[in-house]
Amino acid sequence: MVLSNIRIVLVRPTHPGNVGATARAMKNMSLRSLYLVAPENYPSAQASDRAVGADDVLQGAVLCASLDEALQGCHIVVGTSARQRRIEWPALDAASCARRLVEGARLGPVALLFGQERTGLLNAELDRCHYVVTIPADKDFSSLNLACAVQILTYEIHCAMFSEPATDSSSTEGRPVSHEDMQRFYRHLEEVLQQIDFLDPENPRRLMRRLTRMFNRTAPDHNEMNILRGILTAIQTQRNKS
Structure with a gap:
């Protein structure tokens, strides 16, 4: 049940189509735990249309009024960011992020956060994170579509889960x-x-x-x-x- 401990958290998403596409990306990679923090215009037929067969992930999505509510019980939180911040967070690349989440999920719930389409994660939201992950992209056009970013990182999680031997968590x-x-x-x-x-x-x-x-x-x-x-x-x- 390791993958069920990995929460994909969308913080204040504005476009329901991105929510549906996120559900599809997650199901492609064997993930089911979707958390939505204060989404706009949701539930929505557009989200269901974009889910394309991942309606069960949408139906099981947990709606939260605040980020703290979505993170209850999590002991590792990773935020996504496309830009440098004035105060730096410990940084991971996509593969390292996935390995850290899979290892952590063997011990309990963990979370991967994606910010609002226009703003990304705010500093106050990144304050909740242990690490930040950035997906390398063209320096002049580095902001990825929300669902595309989810697809890339959930693919890495899938690879980390099924291509590496399980670690022994009994030694903690x-x-x-x-x-x-x-x-x-x-x-x-x-x-x-x-x-x-x-x-x-x-x-x-x-x-x-x-x-x-x-x-x-x-x-x-x-x-x-x-x-x-x-x-x-x-x-x-x-x-x-x-």
Whole structure:
């Protein structure tokens, strides 16, 4: 059931035809878990027409009001981006992205995010990602059609799943941390940093974004997260005593 743990998440898609074409691309590559975050004009007959035999994927799509809702339970999140950002995310190529998702899916739910057609993923949405994947393309025309991007990366996932031997997940020291647990940690961290006057809420700059990248990159397991949260709680307790 590894592939069922890989979620393809479309964030704020505007064209129902792209949703249908995404469902078809997914079914071609043995994927079924489609999540739609705040889609425009959906459900739609146009989506069904473009699905061409993948209506079961559309019917099983999970509609979510927010990205956090779509990522519940996920311990690895990869976002797609066609452009460089001011603060860099850990980057993967398409093949490495697919291998990382397949390996992660053996342990629990993972997600691959695709942004809105006009804007791609916003920085606030990329903040939820452990990695970013970019599909190489012509430097003067690098923005791919949404469904085409889905097809390329789902093909790589299919290859990674069926061309490589399964890895032994029993050697992991602790179970992965879920998306919602990571978000709780970041809120706790920000609260403590403000309490010790390390973070000025009136002039935060990009501190929390940089810390988010760092902890996403290290991918702490459940035991390590308990240690981190314990440290933060101890700081608060000591501060309240003083």
